[in-house]
Amino acid sequence: MTMLFWLLVGLLILIALAFVLPPLWRQRPVAAADMDKRNIAIAKMRLAELQEQLQSGALTQAQYQEQRTELELALGDDLDIAGTDAVSVQGRWMAYVLLVAIPLLAVSLYAGLGTYQAIEPTPEMLAAAQPAQPNIEDIKKMVAKLAERMKTNPTDAEGWMMLGKSYKYLKQFPKAADALAKAYALLGDQPEIMLQYADALAFANDEQMAGKPAELVFRVLEREPDNITALWYAGMAKAQAGEAAEGVKLWRKLLALLPPESQAQQEVKRLLSQLEASLPNGVAGGAATATGPAAQTPAVALEVQVSLAPELKASVAPTDTVFIYAQALSGPKMPLAIARKQASDLPLAVTLTDAQAMMPNMTLSAFPKVKLLARVSKSGNAMSQAGDLIGAVEPVATSGKSSHTIVINSQVK
Incomplete structure (x- = not known):
């Protein structure tokens, strides 16, 4: 890339010199015929002046003849001079100066003001060019x-x-x-x-x-x-x-208003299908049948053992809130089941079931695999915040009964 840069620089300098040097270097010949015409015109003017002086008495006939003879001789000498030689225009020395000065000046200015490495940026340069993230x-x-x-x-x-x-x-x-x-x-x-x-x-x-x-x-x-x-x-x-049928109607209307095949429409479709699956047979246009997922899904019970990493114990107060919950592996982060405890209870054990769901359609039974999390919150807010302590385990199968261990060992950034 550096070689390419210098080739481009050289090409641009040559283009600049091509515009500047030819007018200074070129000779401008003066045609002999033009010089003869000029000398003859001058002689005629001088002859006219002599004749006027003769007529006015300023010159005698002898003086007139003498000066006319001199004029004719001078004109003859001028017409004998070779007029085909080119007359060089002064300034060729400037061409030599510019031939050296232009490349030198261009390279010097770019060395002081430019950054040739930008043609092949380093990782550091690319990182510096990225917009700074707000602190x-x-x-x-x-x-x-x-x-x-x-x-x-x-x-x-x-x-x-x-x-x-x-x-x-x-x-x-x-x-x-x-x-x-x-x-x-x-x-x-x-x-x-x-x-x-x-x-x-x-x-x-x-x-x-x-x-x-x-x-x-x-x-x-x-x-x-x-x-x-x-x-x-x-x-x-x-x-x-608990009014799933009304929710289905509203989300079906929403689905029709969203751009076709957009990410938002795909997400609403997925959630709508889950909500429809929770309906009895024939409700909301037969969206679900008696043998649908909601009817066949067995009860889920996930036993969760939660402990706190020793190095974090000093940063946790006994009154801090501990949330133990399950989330879908993708899509909305709303808990599928959640339990609330205090840090003073650690280490602790809880069992997550469909009964702890926040929405009727968003339950453990609706997902074959989930993510289990345990989080210590000083604010008591169910939403994760910077500074919270957290631990997680994934993926976790929801089929049947199972037991899982979570160690709270990192901090939310």
Whole structure:
């Protein structure tokens, strides 16, 4: 690559010299005929002057003849001079100077200002060219400054909206819900703020849509029946409430509104099929039969032994919350079954079953394999946060009864 770079440099310098040097180097011949014409024209003018002087008495006849003879001799001498020699234009010396100066100047400037290694960048250069990832601590500082500013400007609805979204990004959902509640009070029933508020409330309540979140979502649907986000939340709310048939109707409508073959549509299809499988025979258009997956799936009971790595014991308080839960290997991270304990109980043992599911259609029985996790949370929030301690084991088969061991041995980044 370095050789290629210098070849390109040389080519560009040659192109520059091709424009600059020829005009300086080239000789400009002056044709002999042109010089003769010029000398004759001058002689005629001088002869006319002599004749005028003779007529005016300024010259005698003898003086006139003498000067005319001299003029004729001078003209003869001029016409005998060889006029075919080329007359060089002064400046050829500049061609030599530029021939050396242009390459030298180009290389010197690029050596000082350019980076020829960029034609073959090193891993370090590529890493430096990548956009810097935002530092979580910097984000927290900016969010804290925004929170302080909102104390002195409590009527700034957009500020509360931004603060609520920022808290959601940091997974501080109770604070997000409080900020969005203030924005909602100022903005009123606007679909965007209503859905943001409902989402924050649900996450602050272990992802449960019951109550205020569901109320907000269905009020949005009254205003905008085809709102995609509202249809998603509404279907989830119905499923969590045990009204699977209503949830199926909402998600079928959502499915028709999503772009064909999009990732979102594929995900909704998968979840919709699971929700339909939980319906009795003939319900919601015969989506499931009596011999479907929900009817045939045997009960699942996963025994889980949880312990804490010795090197992390000093960083855990007895009152810290411990969540033991199962997740699908792919797709939504909503727990399929979850148990809540305290760090003082460690080491501990729990059994995860379908009875601990957060949604009727999202159960252990609906998945052949799952991921088991145990997490220590100082905030008590069911959502994973930076600084939590965690351990996991996967994949785990859900068929029959089995026992598994989880060691909490790492920190969430």
